[in-house]
Amino acid sequence: MHTIWKGSISFGLVNIPIRLHSATEDKDISLRTLHKECHTPIKYEKVCPVCNKQVEKEELVKAFEYTKGKFVVLEDKELEELKKVNEAKAVEIVDFVKIEEIDPIYFMRSYYLSPNEGGGKAYTLLRKALQESQKVGIAKIVIRSKEQLAVVRVFENTLLMETIYFPDEVRAASDVPNVPAETDVSKRELDTAIMLIDQLTTEFEPGKYHDDYRTALMELIESKKNGETVIPKERDVPESNVMDLMAALQASIDKTKGDEPKKPAAKKKRAAPAKVKKKA
Known part of the structure; x- marks a missing residue:
């Protein structure tokens, strides 16, 4: 299984060297867009609509649009420095809770955790402690330059980390329109x-x-x-006009x-x- 990240799990003063592996895979079938006449794949080029010319990679910069048409430009060096400061290679468990207290709306993606060299005993200790206590760990980790909140739990004798949304990333159910009283x-x-x-x-x-x-x-x-x-083959579709x-x-x-x-x-x-x- 491919390793996508190396680091450690820490809780208290315990540190466990681990490897991260994707626990799921996207089975969607990818379709290409072709020119109907000659069946050649279409190229998508980066073009500036103001200068009316194609823009090369080295001419691109990243920016945040704080209001319509107004941007704050961020230099690659600034982003790299920020990344270095925040991207400690650690899954830091900050709390332990019962999984029943976490609504499924928060869950995002699953990753298997395997022990790295020298981490077998500590890995086994955390796994057994989670099983015996019937708790899961709430942790923080930086993946691909984004800090993630995560749950560390046991799944079929393997430690599993599931990234979850921060509370401000979950929209309020009260904002859903047309919900009947x-x-x-x-x-x-x-x-x-x-x-x-x-x-x-x-x-x-x-x-x-x-x-x-x-x-x-x-x-x-x-x-x-x-x-x-x-x-x-046509599928049977239930009638939607049953009163x-x-x-x-x-x-x-x-x-x-x-x-x-x-x-x-x-x-x-x-x-x-x-x-x-x-x-x-």
Whole structure:
């Protein structure tokens, strides 16, 4: 597994040399943009619209736009100095908390941590201490010139670091438009909805979920490579104009009755949250 960062984990006076490895990978299929006439990939050139000319790499500078059309230019040397001051190669654990206290909205990207030379015993100590205490570490780390808040926890006998958003990076739910206030829901509707949830409740098995769109896209690509004509199969789309909520709930329950019974979910302690993919 490729090492993307080397440094250490520190908590108190304990220092553990570690390596960082990406725990996930983006499986998106990348498509190129071609000229329709000759199938040549299109080049995207940097052009100044005022000077009306192409700009070379050495002519570019970085800047912050503090108001529309007004910039503060930052020199590469200034950015490098700032980076050196702040980019200590350490994952500094500043607090320990229960993972149940962290809402999944904060989670970003996962990284495996492996011990570097001489760090095996201290690595094992931290892993066992986290397991026994049922806590996770809240840490700070600088990755790619950006300070990140992170959670250090145990996943399948391996230390895992998950970067999380700072509180001011999470938008307030109260700002979401058109969220209804309390609406009258009948007891019958609520009971039926809960019944539907119960019938669809099972144990979480990650292996049974697949990216159907990516699979279909790869099949289309392979077929076109072989000169075959493919007509994509239409998927059943539920009607969106059902006005009778109770009828929709009952129809959903009736549909689940014909499916294979689901294995009831075992009551267990909350596992670490699964993340929707976001950009690191």
